[in-house]
Every structure is written in structure tokens, then in C-alpha cells.
Amino acid sequence: VIYADTALHITFAPLVLYNAWVKQLNLSMQGASMSSDVRVRFAPSPTGKLHIGGARTAIYNWAFARANGGTFILRIDDTDPTRSTDENTQIILRAMRWLGLDWDEGPEVGGEHGPYAQTERLDLYRAAAQKLWDEVRAYPCFCTPEKLAEDRAAAQARKDPFQGYQRTCRNIDPAEARARIDAGEPYVLRIKVPEDRGDVVIHDAVHGEVTFNARELDDFVIFRSDGTPTYNFATVVDDAMMGITHVIRGDDHLSNTPRQVMVYEALGAPVPTFAHISMILGADGKKLSKRHGATSVEEYRDQGYLSDAFVNYLALLGWSLDGETTIVPRDVLASKFSLDHVSKNPATFDPKKLDWIQAEYIRTMTDKEFADKIMVPELHEAGMIEGNLEYDEAWIDALAAIAKPRTKFPADVVTVASPIFATAETLEYDEKSVAKGLAKEGMGTILNEAEAALADVEWTPAAIDAALEPLPEKLDLKKRIVFQAVRVAICGNLVSPPLSDTMALIGREDC
Numbered sequence: 278v279i280y281a282d283t284a285l286h287i288t289f290a291p292l293v294l295y296n297a298w299v300k301q302l303n304l305s306m307q308g309a310s311m312s313s314d315v316r317v318r319f320a321p322s323p324t325g326k327l328h329i330g331g332a333r334t335a336i337y338n339w340a341f342a343r344a345n346g347g348t349f350i351l352r353i354d355d356t357d358p359t360r361s362t363d364e365n366t367q368i369i370l371r372a373m374r375w376l377g378l379d380w381d382e383g384p385e386v387g388g389e390h391g392p393y394a395q396t397e398r399l400d401l402y403r404a405a406a407q408k409l410w411d412e413v414r415a416y417p418c419f420c421t422p423e424k425l426a427e428d429r430a431a432a433q434a435r436k437d438p439f440q441g442y443q444r445t446c447r448n449i450d451p452a453e454a455r456a457r458i459d460a461g462e463p464y465v466l467r468i469k470v471p472e473d474r475g476d477v478v479i480h481d482a483v484h485g486e487v488t489f490n491a492r493e494l495d496d497f498v499i500f501r502s503d504g505t506p507t508y509n510f511a512t513v514v515d516d517a518m519m520g521i522t523h524v525i526r527g528d529d530h531l532s533n534t535p536r537q538v539m540v541y542e543a544l545g546a547p548v549p550t551f552a553h554i555s556m557i558l559g560a561d562g563k564k565l566s567k568r569h570g571a572t573s574v575e576e577y578r579d580q581g582y583l584s585d586a587f588v589n590y591l592a593l594l595g596w597s598l599d600g601e602t603t604i605v606p607r608d609v610l611a612s613k614f615s616l617d618h619v620s621k622n623p624a625t626f627d628p629k630k631l632d633w634i635q636a637e638y639i640r641t642m643t644d645k646e647f648a649d650k651i652m653v654p655e656l657h658e659a660g661m662i663e664g665n666l667e668y669d670e671a672w673i674d675a676l677a678a679i680a681k682p683r684t685k686f687p688a689d690v691v692t693v694a695s696p697i698f699a700t701a702e703t704l705e706y707d708e709k710s711v712a713k714g715l716a717k718e719g720m721g722t723i724l725n726e727a728e729a730a731l732a733d734v735e736w737t738p739a740a741i742d743a744a745l746e747p748l749p750e751k752l753d754l755k756k757r758i759v760f761q762a763v764r765v766a767i768c769g770n771l772v773s774p775p776l777s778d779t780m781a782l783i784g785r786e787d788c
């Protein structure tokens with residue numbers, strides 16, 4: 278327990294920041310209108326990796342900012358010290374970069390409203406809490422956990438519909454409270470929900486009007502006895518000071534919203550527009566979790582999903598462009614996203630649809646794009662091409678033309694390309710293919726004839742085709758038998774891409 282004099286003791290520079298904010302807020306609320314620029318934030322807690330649900334929330338915030346010419350802020354909500362780690366923060370930042378969700382303010386990029394990690398903003402929360410305390414909009418509460426449990430049990434016993442905090446300490450005389458604090462008694466700070474507040478009505482951009490009874494809110498804790506702020510308080514101080522205009526987040530936070538509205542009102546800050554987006558369910562109708570397979574963004578990246586395809590798919594989990602379009606490229610999302618096309622119904626995660634979208638992104642790339650974005654990086658990674666020098670552009674294009682239709686995931690490129698990069702010495706022969714197509718009576722003749730037929734031809738797919746074409750008739754063998762033998766001999770398997778294209782890429786010597 279941290280005692281009174283340290284809990285809310287304010288000494289640091291952020292207090293100056295906080296006071297400046299209050300002053301600015303008062304000025305802007307007095308006369309001139311608040312800036313109408315859209316400012317949104319994604320505020321992950323680094324208690325784990327970035328998951329599908331969080332990624333979708335990030336995408337909606339990013340797209341909403343971009344579509345409205347607004348500002349997208351990334352804030353790290355790391356006030357839970359037991360579960361937040363720097364490593365998770367780094368994982369989240371990496372995932373955001375991979376997703377291509379560039380933020381305008383936040384970690385690594387800075388901004389005027391920083392710092393952008395809650396642990397670095399504690400003095401601002403203290404300043405805000407102190408202000409509410411000074412204005413008697415918040416008060417210290419000395420109830421022990423045992424006392425609170427007793428009160429709850431008593432409320433249950435008398436069937437009181439309200440079983441929250443009984444406002445025991447609300448009317449303690451300030452001088453008495455000060456004396457108890459000075460004597461070292463632990464306390465929390467609670468917000469005073471005004472008696473006459475009436476219903477709290479939220480105009481949610483997704484759910485419409487949602488009404489909460491203010492009496493049910495009780496006077497909740499804004500600062501714990503250890504001197505740390507609660508989520509509902511810290512978040513509102515941040516959102517208010519950062520000038521957030523739209524809070525777009527998961528609907529698991531809808532029930533927190535009336536409490537947060539109480540904090541905005543107590544601070545005298547304008548309440549932003551809320552948009553609570555639905556849950557994501559697995560195929561079985563249960564909330565998406567590990568049981569349904571990969572849930573973190575990293576896992577999808579490592580499996581070879583393209584960032585563009587993945588973002589496109591996640592965007593459709595609860596939002597649609599026009600009710601039917603499935604391929605919504607990033608730039609369309611960034612210009613057309615709107616909250617009124619967000620559904621309040623839960624979305625179902627469908628891996629097949631994700632795969633279909635991935636295939637579409639690959640299919641619609643030009644060979645050149647495919648080579649630049651997928652093939653060459655993949656071949657580099659596999660150590661197949663050290664520099665680009667050895668392979669000229671035409672060769673790369675020709676490889677892309679046969680690899681693209683055979684690629685569902687980037688790693689497929691390596692499978693397609695490995696016979697092509699193999700030399701006569703390193704080529705691996707697939708046993709089954711050899712048994713089926715090559716290790717048979719008379720196959721040597723086919724290979725000798727093929728070698729002779731190819732001896733002087735120009736090394737292009739067309740010339741290779743033309744040279745091999747007459748062989749079946751000449752040898753009086755089925756076409757399939759002849760081509761299988763040549764294919765297995767040169768590629769090591771029966772499933773390689775079109776033979777003459779592959780041979781042209783392998784080169785005359787190695788063939």
C-alpha cells in the first residue's frame with residue numbers, strides 16, 4: 278500500500294501539461310468551436326500478442342482516420358504492470374507495421390499529445406484526479422475490502438436491487454478525511470456520480486441509443502490505494518487530453534462506457550462519439566479463441582498470408598463496402614470506410630474465405646508484382662538467389678509466369694523453383710516419380726533420343742517443344758510415356774510446371 282502523501286503527490290512536469298490542457302479546454306469550450314478534425318486511437322494493452330479482434334479494431338480506427346482525413350493515434354495501455362511487457366509492446370508494433378497501419382502519433386513517431394504509453398502518464402492522471410478531488414467531484418474512500426464485502430452481503434440479504442458501493446465515505450468531512458490520510462490510513466479515490474444525473478444515454482454509432490441507469494454505476498474507483506489509476510479513469514483522461522473524437526473499440530467495452538461518460542463530465546471534457554464493434558466468433562458460434570486455431574497476427578504472417586489480403590479479410594468482419602464486394606484493397610478501405618456500414622451483429626471468422634481472398638490477391642497481381650513482392654524475397658530467404666545479378670529480368674519474369682499460378686502461399690514458390698535452381702549434381706529425385714516415370718525398360722532410349730533432338734536447338738520453350746514433339750511417333754510410344762520420362766529425368770518429379778518452360782529456365786547444360 279502506498280499511503281496518502283505519495284499516492285496523489287504531484288511534482289513532475291506533466292502537471293504543467295495537464296494544467297495547460299485544462300486551460301486550453303476551457304478556452305475552446307467557451308467560445309470557438311473545438312477542432313472538428315477526426316482523431317481516433319487504437320489502445321492495445323500489451324498483455325499478449327496482437328490478436329485478430331484487436332487487429333480488426335486497429336484497422337477500423339486506421340481506415341476511419343484515413344477516410345476522414347483525420348489522425349490515427351497508437352497508445353499503449355500498459356497500466357497493468359503485472360501483465361504488460363515491453364516484449365509484447367514490440368510484438369504489437371511489429372504487427373501494426375506488418376499490417377501496414379501507419380500511425381500519425383504514438384510510439385516511435387512521437388506527437389504533440391505524448392507520451393503515448395500510459396505508464397509514462399501517471400502524473401497526468403494524478404493531476405486530473407487531484408483536480409476532481411479539489412472540486413469535490415471525487416472523494417477518498419477508506420472502506421476496507423472486508424467492509425465492502427459486508428455491505429454487499431447486506432444488500433443481497435435485504436434484496437436491494439442496488440448491490441454496488443453504498444457511498445459510505447461520500448459525506449466524510451474533508452477535515453476528517455485529511456486527518457485520516459495524514460495518519461496513514463489507506464484510501465482509494467472514488468468519483469462522485471451526481472445524485473440527479475438520471476439515465477446515461479450513449480449514442481453509439483453502431484448500436485444506436487443505449488441507455489444506462491446512472492444509479493447502477495455507483496461511485497466507482499478512479500485511483501487505487503497503491504496510487505495507480507483504474508482503466509476507466511486513465512483511458513478517459515488520455516482520450517480527453519489527446520482530443521479523441523471517436524472511440525472505436527470492441528463491444529466488450531460498452532458496459533464501461535457510462536462510467537467513462539461520468540469521468541468526461543466530471544473533467545468538463547466533451548464526450549466523444551462511441552462506436553462499439555461486435556465480437557468475432559469461430560465457426561461454432563463461440564467467441565474466437567485459441568481453440569479455433571491461429572489467433573495472433575504473427576501466426577498469420579508466419580503462415581504466409583499477405584498483409585493486404587489479411588487486412589482486406591479482417592475489414593470485412595463486421596463492415597462492408599456495399600453488402601457484396603469482397604475484394605476491398607487498402608486504398609479503397611482508406612477512402613470508403615464508414616461507421617454506418619459497420620454491423621452490430623457478431624462476425625464469424627471463416628478461414629476458407631481468408632484463403633480465397635489471399636488467392637485472389639495473388640491471382641490479380643501482374644507477374645512483375647508477383648516477382649517483386651513475393652517470389653524474389655522468398656527465393657532470397659531460401660538462399661536460392663544470392664543477388665539478382667545472375668538471373669536477368671527476363672529469366673525472373675519467365676519464372677514468375679510459371680510460379681504465380683502455382684502459389685497459394687509464398688513458400689510454394691520454393692517448391693516450384695527448387696528443380697529449376699538445382700544443378701545436375703544437386704537435383705533431388707522423388708522416388709515415386711522415378712518408379713513411375715523413369716525406372717522402366719526402354720527409358721534410356723527415350724532420354725538418348727531426347728538429348729539428340731535437343732542438341733542443336735535454340736534454348737527457348739518453343740524450340741524445345743518443337744524438338745521433342747516428334748519423339749513419340751518416332752519411338753512408337755505414347756506421348757505421356759515420353760514426356761514423363763524426360764520430365765522426371767530433368768525435374769526429378771512428375772508435378773513440375775510446363776516442361777519446356779521449366780527446361781528453358783534450367784538451362785541447356787543442367788538439362
Ligand code: GLU
Pocket residue numbers: 320321322354512525526527530
Ligand atoms: N486497453 C484497452 C483494451 O485493450 C483499450 C480499450 C479502449 O479502447 O478503451 O481493451
